[in-house]
Amino acid sequence: MKKIINKKLSLIYFSPTGTTRKILKEIADGMNFKKSIQIDLIKKDNIKKQNFTDNEIVIIGVPVHSGRIPLTVSNRLKNFSANKTKAILVAVYGNRHYDDALLELKDLVIEVGFLPIAAAAFIGVHSFSNSKYPIAEGRPNAEDLKIAKDFGKQIRTKLEENKKIQVPGNYPYKKRLEKLIVKPIIDMDLCDLCGMCERVCPVDAISMFRDKINIDANSCIYCHACVKICPQKAMVIDDERIIKSAKNLHEKCKQPQIPEIFL
Ligand SMILES: Cc1cc2nc3c(=O)[nH]c(=O)nc-3n(C[C@H](O)[C@H](O)[C@H](O)COP(=O)(O)O)c2cc1C
Ligand code: SF4
Ligand code: SF4
Incomplete structure (x- = not known):
């Protein structure tokens, strides 16, 4: 044992x-x-x-x-x-x-x-x-x-x-990359205001008030926690620099x- x-x-x-x-x-x-x-x-x-x-x-x-x-x-x-x-x-x-x-x-x-x-x-x-x-x-x-x-x-x-x-x-x-001013966008037609994104954000960038959700791009570290947890798939980070990076990584890190x- x-x-x-x-x-x-x-x-x-x-x-x-x-x-x-x-x-x-x-x-x-x-x-x-x-x-x-x-x-x-x-x-x-x-x-x-x-x-x-x-x-x-x-x-x-x-x-x-x-x-x-x-x-x-x-x-x-x-x-x-x-x-x-x-x-x-x-x-x-x-x-x-x-x-x-x-x-x-x-x-x-x-x-x-x-x-x-x-x-x-x-x-x-x-x-x-x-x-x-x-x-x-x-x-x-x-x-x-x-x-x-x-x-x-x-x-x-x-x-x-x-x-x-x-x-x-x-x-x-390695030198830290300059922080991008980026934030997720929400499709409010899909969002049911469940509040999960607000709870998982590690830097308190998301705040909900009644039926409004505010996201602070200055705080967001684009960790994607909110995007991945959203049950309605209502969130996306569609910033072109992040998309370009994803494309590069997809192609080069197979x-x-x-x-x-x-x-
Ligand atoms: C802003 C950011 C930068 C990242 N940089 C790297 C990197 O330099 N090299 C790498 O292989 N993965 C990188 N990743 C991927 C994460 O390290 C990887 O997805 C990790 O599994 C995330 O851990 P978590 O699930 O505990 O959040 C990065 C992710 C984010 C959000
Ligand atoms: S997790 Fe998705 S559905 Fe829930 S409040 Fe956030 S954006 Fe809306
Ligand atoms: S991507 Fe991360 S840091 Fe940015 S709002 Fe979503 S949970 Fe917060």
Whole structure:
């Protein structure tokens, strides 16, 4: 019978379209801890100072945005402090590349006091993917999830070690792209004012008042959470720069990437 580890496991993630969360859950399943909690960095309640002790283990998962950690996530993670809490780091990307995101995540968590003991890069369906320009559709697939679970099992053997890990990436990190002033548009003939888009937006860009929905393009990070969750398929980001990017990725990133593990 497998030994149950008696430490608290926290899954910390920012996952607008759900792929990062899915992969973290599978890793945690493989780790087979008795207790685990989830800290969803999209939820306002979790955007606060939190301290982690050396009697805890965390898995921290972030999506890759333009080869980096989204700035929103970086700022939210800086609220945390840790006292040599062991951390497993996961970057999830849409089959192009993760560039410097894993290195940036590693540096950031060390800065606030975590001890990275393992890391991985996994693939999720690209947030820009659509029926015309599919990109990494279906990822993470069954094979990805099996790798995630096996990764979790392997981590169990690493928990007593203090070996430092190396992850790919370069200094200086890839320059952040200038934020586009973009927002989704809503077909009000389809919208039934259910409010789901407002609830999932990680940056509070969407506000509803009676039968009106306002979206602030200055805040929107085009994460596509609202577009993907809308049950009426009433939302779309039809900005030509996003469409061009989706077309390019669809054409150039056809070869499926495979998950990478760093132990
Ligand atoms: C603004 C933005 C930029 C992105 N940049 C990259 C990138 O540089 N490389 C890549 O492979 N995927 C990129 N993606 C795709 C996401 O990393 C991928 O879809 C990931 O699975 C999303 O995670 P989530 O489902 O947890 O939100 C980007 C997505 C968005 C919204
Ligand atoms: S999720 Fe879709 S249907 Fe619901 S309020 Fe938003 S746009 Fe309207
Ligand atoms: S409004 Fe923008 S930031 Fe908010 S969920 Fe939609 S795409 Fe993401």
